[in-house]
Amino acid sequence: MANNSQYLLDIQELKLHFRTTKGVVQAVDGVNFQLKPNQAVVVVGESGCGKTSLAKAILRLLPRNVFHYGGKVYLNDLETMGLSDEEYRKQVRWIKMSLVPQAAMNSLNPVLRVGDQVAEPMMIHYGVKKEEAMQQAIKMFQHVGVPVDFINRYAFELSGGMRQRVAIAMSLVTAPALVMLDEPTSALDVLTQANIFNLLKRIKSEMATSFVLITHDIATSSELADRVAVMYAGQIVEVADAFTFFKQPRHPYSAKLMASVPKLRGNDEPDFITGQPPSLINPPTGCRFAARCPKRFGKCNEEPPMVSLGEDKVKCWLHV
Amino acid sequence: MTTKDKTKEMNTSTPAPAKTGKALISDILLSITDLRVWFELRKWGFRHAGYVRAVDGITFDLNNSETIAIVGESGCGKTSLMRTVLLLNRPTKGTVAFDGKVINDLKAEDLKNYRSHVGYVQQDPYGAMPPFMSIQAILEEPLKINGMKDPVERFNRVKKALEEVKMSPAEEFMAKFPHMLSGGQQQRVVIARAMIMEPRLLIADEPVSMLDASVRVEILKLLRGLQKKHNLGVIYITHDLSTVRYFSEQIFVMYAGQVIEKGNVKQVLQATSHPYTFALLEATSDPDARNATVQKEVPPGEPPSLVNPPAGCRFHPRCPKMIDGLCNVEMPPDFEPEPGHYVKCWLLK
Numbered sequence: 001m002a003n004n005s006q007y008l009l010d011i012q013e014l015k016l017h018f019r020t021t022k023g024v025v026q027a028v029d030g031v032n033f034q035l036k037p038n039q040a041v042v043v044v045g046e047s048g049c050g051k052t053s054l055a056k057a058i059l060r061l062l063p064r065n066v067f068h069y070g071g072k073v074y075l076n077d078l079e080t081m082g083l084s085d086e087e088y089r090k091q092v093r094w095i096k097m098s099l100v101p102q103a104a105m106n107s108l109n110p111v112l113r114v115g116d117q118v119a120e121p122m123m124i125h126y127g128v129k130k131e132e133a134m135q136q137a138i139k140m141f142q143h144v145g146v147p148v149d150f151i152n153r154y155a156f157e158l159s160g161g162m163r164q165r166v167a168i169a170m171s172l173v174t175a176p177a178l179v180m181l182d183e184p185t186s187a188l189d190v191l192t193q194a195n196i197f198n199l200l201k202r203i204k205s206e207m208a209t210s211f212v213l214i215t216h217d218i219a220t221s222s223e224l225a226d227r228v229a230v231m232y233a234g235q236i237v238e239v240a241d242a243f244t245f246f247k248q249p250r251h252p253y254s255a256k257l258m259a260s261v262p263k264l265r266g267n268d269e270p271d272f273i274t275g276q277p278p279s280l281i282n283p284p285t286g287c288r289f290a291a292r293c294p295k296r297f298g299k300c301n302e303e304p305p306m307v308s309l310g311e312d313k314v315k316c317w318l319h320v
Numbered sequence: 321m322t323t324k325d326k327t328k329e330m331n332t333s334t335p336a337p338a339k340t341g342k343a344l345i346s347d348i349l350l351s352i353t354d355l356r357v358w359f360e361l362r363k364w365g366f367r368h369a370g371y372v373r374a375v376d377g378i379t380f381d382l383n384n385s386e387t388i389a390i391v392g393e394s395g396c397g398k399t400s401l402m403r404t405v406l407l408l409n410r411p412t413k414g415t416v417a418f419d420g421k422v423i424n425d426l427k428a429e430d431l432k433n434y435r436s437h438v439g440y441v442q443q444d445p446y447g448a449m450p451p452f453m454s455i456q457a458i459l460e461e462p463l464k465i466n467g468m469k470d471p472v473e474r475f476n477r478v479k480k481a482l483e484e485v486k487m488s489p490a491e492e493f494m495a496k497f498p499h500m501l502s503g504g505q506q507q508r509v510v511i512a513r514a515m516i517m518e519p520r521l522l523i524a525d526e527p528v529s530m531l532d533a534s535v536r537v538e539i540l541k542l543l544r545g546l547q548k549k550h551n552l553g554v555i556y557i558t559h560d561l562s563t564v565r566y567f568s569e570q571i572f573v574m575y576a577g578q579v580i581e582k583g584n585v586k587q588v589l590q591a592t593s594h595p596y597t598f599a600l601l602e603a604t605s606d607p608d609a610r611n612a613t614v615q616k617e618v619p620p621g622e623p624p625s626l627v628n629p630p631a632g633c634r635f636h637p638r639c640p641k642m643i644d645g646l647c648n649v650e651m652p653p654d655f656e657p658e659p660g661h662y663v664k665c666w667l668l669k
Contacts, residue, residue, distance in 0.1 A: 190604055191599065194616045256534075260533060263607075264561060
């Protein structure tokens with residue numbers, strides 16, 4: 001299939017299955033979505049729905065127990081699935097795409113100075129000299145609002161918010177077109193959260209970076225989202241423009257998810273979703289949300305198709 | 321619970337604010353007076369090098385069947401306050417009174433007896449449970465410690481506690497180990513453990529911050545239901561303002577070891593008076609696509625060191641409305657813009 005190069009990232013039928021003692025876990029099971037340059041897409045869903053595995057699958061950071069890894073990931077015109085691991089490392093990782101991992105604040109190396117850690121990707125991926133890389137790191141520190149004299153400090157000497165900024169600086173130092181953020185603010189205070197999102201918004205407009213933001217917190221996800229992708233049981237069930245989504249989510253799961261958000265302004269009482277997400281070892285046939293869905297009907301025993309509504313998509317029989 | 325009930329409740333809880341002491345004695349469950357918790361810093365292991373003033377002059381009363389939400393950034397002293405109420409720290413100054421009796425210096429049997437009246441819901445449910453014990457063993461432990469010798473009686477209590485947190489069939493869960501449960505179920509077990517001695521006071525330290533967004537409301541509703549059923553006094557510690565208004569009567573906003581604004585939910589959220597509370601509210605997002613297009617206003621800087629807190633108002637170095645010569649010199653007293661609503665800010669002079 002020819003790739004439509006108006007997209008920065010185009011994922012087609014991406015699958016990532018893990019082998020476990022209990023059976024094969026279908027963590028990512030046929031995911032499709034596209035991202036235009038300088039857009040931010042937010043992937044939301046409950047824990048265990050495969051969000052983090054999706055990030056790993058896109059960036060090919062695979063654990064050892066992979067059972068099946070397939071599909072297509074296009075970055076501009078480059079089909080990355082065809083590359084060998086070494087080519088992938090040289091051409092894609094950090095150069096085109098980088099990751100701010102979950103709990104990034106604890107993912108810094110405790111025995112290296114933070115400045116060295118930020119400079120390292122430049123030295124490894126672009127082969128620049130240490131002094132030059134450090135210059136770049138200093139620039140990055142200024143950019144993300146970390147005082148430059150922190151460059152010689154160790155991670156434990158920084159506050160949580162500062163560590164998160166360092167992790168973001170590290171992901172941006174090679175100026176990749178796409179940055180993936182896995183729960184960037186879940187361990188931070190509200191004021192720090194607001195600061196980090198201000199920073200991400202600024203980077204998005206100044207550096208024209210695209211973001212894939214993975215989170216379970218819908219309220220804060222709206223701080224960055226141009227588009228929203230809702231993930232349930234290893235599949236994307238809805239992709240929509242942020243303005244449409246936050247006003248009128250289409251999939252019943254999205255609607256339930258939105259209703260579960262306690263709001264500071266407005267008067268609706270938050271609700272919760274009864275039941276548990278299905279096991280990904282033997283996911284139910286048909287619609288995977290059917291068992292918890294308030295609008296379930298006869299057709300839901302069959303797998304719903306992905307219905308296109310303009311640029312938006314929803315995987316639900318109600319919209320066929 | 322409907323909104324109507326909530327407003328009614330809010331009104332009834334209004335006339336019993338901190339300090340006044342006019343409410344019936346029997347109604348007050350926990351009374352804290354000018355509480356200070358300081359931790360000594362030492363240099364080279366023995367030389368005195370100052371104090372960390374984690375809690376610095378807090379006064380309030382908690383009534384039966386009332387929830388107080390304590391809101392603030394990390395490092396503002398929320399957890400030190402909570403640990404002092406649990407007597408895991410001893411107060412440096414001031415008093416903590418439970419049911420009319422001062423409990424500052426409880427020892428041995430009395431302490432054990434006091435703790436059986438207080439339930440504690442930890443932040444991280446998985447970290448709060450020993451991984452090598454079954455759910456049944458975990459829930460039996462407090463009963464054993466408090467001298468319930470009959471295994472059948474213990475079994476029944478455990479079963480009842482699990483059913484109360486809506487974990488059924490209880491027998492099936494009892495045999496499981498913590499790692500076999502989902503995050504929400506783990507937190508239910510922790511709540512069941514906190515409730516098993518039938519406490520009168522429940523302390524919930526960020527009970528939902530480690531949980532999935534879709535489970536949070538469920539757990540908070542469960543806590544609220546238990547509170548109503550057993551007339552518990554609850555201290556709910558959180559940094560998430562958006563959940564507070566559904567699950568508490570009073571809000572205390574803490575900053576650098578002090579309560580800088582307190583009042584009932586309506587007063588604090590709708591008649592917000594302290595610039596710090598404003599900043600917290602401003603930083604809390606509601607799901608709205610317009611958020612992505614604007615930068616938020618966040619006060620610059622970080623919370624001050626508690627070893628040498630700034631003179632005057634502790635928020636003044638970050639405050640956009642700082643009055644020079646007043647805010648940075650003299651500590652503001654508690655102003656009372658409306659009955660029961662206290663604000664530590666010179667703007668209300």
